[in-house]
Amino acid sequence: MTSKRDILDRLKAGEQVSLSDPDYYKIYAVVDNTIRLSQKLNSSADTNELRNCLSEIIGTKVADSTIIFPPFYTNFGRFISIGEHVFINHACSFLDMGGITIEDGALIGPKVNLITENHPLNPADRSALVTKPILIKRKAWIGAGATILPGVTVGENSVVAAGAVVSKDVPDNVVVGGIPAKFIKKITE
Template sequence: MNKVIERMRNGERITETDADFPLLYSEIENTKKLVCELNNKYHSPDEIRTLLERIWGQQLDASVRMFPPFYTAFGKLTRVGKEVFINFGCTFLDQGGITLEDGVFIGPEAKVVTENHPEEPALRHRLLVKPIVIRRNAWIGAGAIILPGVTVGENAIVAAGAVVTKDIPDNVIVAGVPAKIIRNIKQ
């Protein structure tokens, strides 16, 4: 399985015709079981972190907190720094890679989506992926959606319900659909 994860971390796509696809599919099924365990009974903060370590395949700092439920299908391409907080009901589709740097806050029901499909009907079954990076101390508001290929700048705030389709600079507040800069953050 490490070979599949390493290939994906290096930007390779593993499709149904790839010899390693059964390994990828097995990992997705394992992640779904862990997500079900996370979401369907009470866990202490330490137990939540332990389950997240298994889902994300990384050791987490004791300062990382999450309020389940949480949804993901793969998980192994998510990287999380220190003092990260993820609120109730978030969804991470991470086959393109998700990075949450130190101090990131994610509001309830936010979606971080690195995966998309071509618009052409004949090609729509294919998966297109691009990484998402959320820089230090950024705050993603409730119900916001971060789309593939976006970097959210350091200290930036994404307002509740915003749909982020392009990179967000440092130290700004964005809102709307598609998200646009409203103003700079007060210093």
């Protein structure tokens, strides 16, 4: 039996959503729009036009102080929230059906992957989606090629080293790195 709640609400809440759900067309509608707008975003050579395209994708205005370098990839877009003074470098990929929040002053290095989506282990249900949000707190820095997995919070001022795969929360004011990411050191002023 299908829930009475809207499929987008269920998706963002982390409920398992099956491809056979009769409301799945609503997800496809957002995805189709995002694909169309992403082509425009990635062909732009103007920072204001980039911000405007991303604003249209996510459904809220991206601050003038935020900088995005193309190409930028997202499969959904509607569940991305970006603060002020954020920098997103080239070739980042945001799979945001579970929600991605990037707070003020965060730095996202090139080729960073923020992935909020997963699938059940049971092969009979594997095509279904299960999501968990990602939170990148104030002034965090995600190094080049790092991957942040579903449900992870990266703490304020923390640094994720280049190439790291982060599967657990990162406390405030630390450096983590490796696969899987582990504590390296505390950041002191």
